[in-house]
Amino acid sequence: MRAKEVADLVGISVRTLHHYDEIGLLVPDEVTEAGYRVYSDENLEMLQQILFFRELDFPLKKIKEMINSPSFDREEALELHRKMLLEKRRRIDQMLQTIDQTIQYVKGEIDMSNKEKFAGFDFSHNPYEQEARERWGDQAVDESKKRIGNMTKDDQKEMSKEWDDIYKKLAALRHHSPASQQAQEAIKEWYDFLNNMGNYSLEAFKGLGQMYVDDERFTKNIDQYGEGLARFMRDAMAVYVDKNKL
Structure with a gap:
């Protein structure tokens, strides 16, 4: 569809579409020799996403940052x-x-x-x-993906083993108090592990722990190590952050 057709379909101006193109927010898949912008179905799906964000008062700069994030789903x-x-x-x-x-x-x-x-x-x-x-503007996620992508297969294998060991240790402690010394030492290992891959602030670490419980996909994967582990990790991460903010 050409810009005029998209504008009529959606109820926005052609100038708005041109502006989105100029700032790299929504670049049409094709531009004809005559200079007409042609939008694909994938472009229209992205436009829908952009307009949902706009309806909720997100600024264009933030929308661009989020939808271009590798973690965007x-x-x-x-x-x-x-x-x-x-x-x-x-x-x-x-x-x-x-x-x-x-x-x-x-x-x-x-x-x-x-x-x-x-x-x-x-x-x-x-x-x-x-x-x-x-979730989509966090540079820690981008940095983590970049570092993992630059690792050799042996490095990635070693990282996976370290990850697995930490989770098994935490799973064995999940019936203890999240504030116990053992739990806090283990959760510090997790914090250090994450910061070896990315750059997680204490607040981001605490927010990540909350997501382990709020997002059922996280909960399901984490609880494979032991039922209730996601909730235990959330509580232990919150305690760790509160203690280290002082």
């Missing part, structure tokens, strides 16, 4: 978009209810407390926005 992004839109709908429904009550209050039909007058107003960030930024 389209299906995962759509699930996250859905969560964010549900949160947005919840806030809008609450705001509409507050408006309806305020109309009744202005008419003298009901009383409203000060708290009720401001129900629905929330100027904090959508909690899922931060998750998206951390």
